[in-house]
Structure formats: C-alpha cells, structure tokens
Amino acid sequence: MLFSSCFVAASALVGSAFGAPAQHSERAAAVVYDSETGFTFAEHKVAYTLSASIAVRVAVPSSAQAGQPYDAVFQIIVPNQVGWAGIAMGGSMVYNPLLVGWANGQQTQASTRWATAHAQPQIYNNAQLQKLTAGNRANGTHWQFTVKCTGCTSYQGRTGSTTTLNPKGGNRMALVISNGKPQQPSNANSNLVMHEGPIYWTQSFPEGANANFGELVRRNGGTTTSDGEVPTNGSVKA
Template sequence: MRWGFGLACVATLLGIASEASADVFRDPDTGFTFSQYNAPITTGSVYITFRIAIPSTAIAGQSYDAVLQVVAPNTAGWVGVAWGGSMTNNPLLIGWVNGGSAVASVRRSASHTAPQPYTGATLQVLSKGTKTNGTHWQFTAKCTGCTLFPTSGTNSKNLNPSGGNRFAFAYSRTKPSQPASSTSPINVHDLFNYWEHDFAAAKNSDFPELVARNLNFSSSAH
C-alpha cells in the first residue's frame, strides 16, 4: 500500500494530528481510546493508520467486540484488515469510501482467491468516526465475531485481549466495481504487509457506553 500523504497532513485535516504518531490515540470524535499502528507504505513518512479499541472486560478464550478505525489517503481504492494475520481462514474487514460515506464488509477466503461475504461476523460502521476531506478518508466500525473465529476443521483462534496479535493489511488503488454496495467484488490488492498489534493498550473501561453513544450516529453494514 504505497501512497504519498503523511500523518501530519492527516492530523491537520482530520483533526487527529496531535496524537497521530503516538502508540495510543484518544479519539475526540468517538471517545474511544485506541492502540494504533502506523503502517509505512512508502520509503518516506507515508502511512495508513490502523486503530483498535476493545472492552477492558475482554477475557482470553472468549469472543468480544472490537472497534477498528482506519485512516487512509484518497488514493486508496479500498483497504483490508486480516484479523488473523493472513488472507485465508480468518475475518477480513474491507472498507472504502463512496462519496462522503464509508462502505465496509466482513469477508473470508479459504484460499488465495477473491474473498466472499462472511456471515460469521457482523459489522456496524460508526458514522461519527467516519469522514473524508480533500486528501484522506477515515472509517470506524465495530465488529462482532472478529476476535474469536474458526480457522480450519475444528480449530479456532481467539485474539489475546492482553497482548499482541498478528494482523495483516492490504490495499488497492482501484475502488470496488460497485462502490455503493458492501458486497461489491474487489480487485487484487497492490500491496500487503503484517504487524503485531498491541491489544493491551486498546482497552476501554467505558466501552459499552461508548458503543451505545456512537450507535446513535451509526449505520449498519455486513
């Protein structure tokens, strides 16, 4: 995912710059405290920012909701996040913008083929944390079913709420062929990479209240 916009630009234009380079980001729009990772996408200071928030009551071995926030340059047609750190056998959250709104869906693939809509997880886009401007777009979404999921056979994976979890991301410069539809086919990505995301720093003691508050401004996507 190689783009030409820096976090300073994102911060200034989206009102998020003061903490854009920190490992923990407190979002003034949604109220969530996120742990964040800035994924470098060029040889310079150009990034896609990925942020995670989870409830402080999350227990290892059990499913819990998670909120994902992505900030990307407008040159990104779509951005995807693999919750299990690979393209196959885990939930893939795919997001893009259509006009001033975010479109997102959860998909899954059993092989290195185009991922299809995944019914094992439910996604809600939080519109208060979703915005665009002349250079960047941002979306925020709550996922139910992204932290505990089947992998292959009878095996399953649970994301550790108190440590690091291997994630992967992918992006394409080309928008989906039907950008108004959350089930639109997507083209092959232009770049992908991996990182270890810190969930211990993502905990929010008031997570249920923040979700309820933000859902008053949200629209659903699957």
C-alpha cells in the first residue's frame, strides 16, 4: 500500500517503511504527568507532520515485576486526520496483542485485536479493556483514548511460549495508522481498513511507573484485577 505523504516524512524521522530495514529508537521515554487522570506516563512521540505528532503513553504499577503479568494504562493521542491508529505490543503485526482506536463523533472507540497473518485482525478475547472516566475525547484538532488493559502485557505468541513485557526496561513496539475510518466507526468491533507501513521503536516503561497505580485506576472509574483473572472482553466504547 502507498504511504500518505505526511506519514512518509514521519517514517523518515522516527522509523522505517514497511518492508525496509527497521530503525529502532531506544532513547529513554519522556516522563509526562497527566493532571487529568493523575497518572505519570512514559511517552514516545511519532511525528505525523512537521507540526503534529502521535503520542503513545504507558503507565504501569511500580510493583510490577519482570516475567509477571500486570495491568497497564495506555493513553494514545492522535491528530484528527488519522482515521484509526493501532499499537502492536510485541512490535509485530502478527501473534501479539494489538490495541486499536479511532474517533466516533466526540467519543472514541478502542478494542484489542489479534492477527495470525497480514489480514483483517480479529477481536482478542484474552485481553480486557476498561475505559477510564477521564482522558477520552475527540475535538477539532485531535482525539485520544485512555484505557486500562488486563492481558496486554503478557501473551502466548506463535510458538505457544509466554511473552511478558518488561516493566523495568524497554519493549519493542510498533505503530500503524490509516487515514481511512473503520467500516463501522460506531462499533468497537468493526473491521478495519488498510493501514500504512509500521513504525517501530523500543518503548521504555520505567518512566511510567506509578506507586499508586491501583488507586489511580479506581479514581478514574476502573477496577483492579488479580494476575489470575481471566479477561472476558476485548473491546470497549471509550
């Protein structure tokens, strides 16, 4: 698929085009305190145009340990020109959880997906999203969603072995965008339209550690879960 001109420029700045050798950014994430939700996030920005960028933010519990599953809060901020955006938790389009979202009027939609081939990804029922009561909006310049995910940080990949994102280090991730809206924007389970080539980077998580993670989740209308809880839903209206 051909790139849009704006994202080609972004690709040259921060990543690689689909099919080209990947160029990975491994710099420390920016520390961003979000006064609206109270979370401290580790932020990575991807240039979209010379004047606009896409922000990927991650917050994790300070108590999270390497090799153990944990909840995480993701906040994605996207320019209005983008129809939908998605984050690959393992830095691949296949065999890892995909967190996707888009604007629908003044609201946003978000869901988790899973793909086993470069084809339409399906709803991923081994992850559960909870919309937070703050940090979700669409306006004249951008849209953003803020969700807590149970099941995004630990998953079984292609071989059946378990991969767990390291809360104390860097994790390879990927971003895809499309200028086209999903086929049914009002439906969080909608089929997606073709996306542009991915941008890869290494997302540092420690900058987004929150000692009061559970308290902040509850303050923003979410619930905390145990590591052993089996998620039941992969989508949410945000």
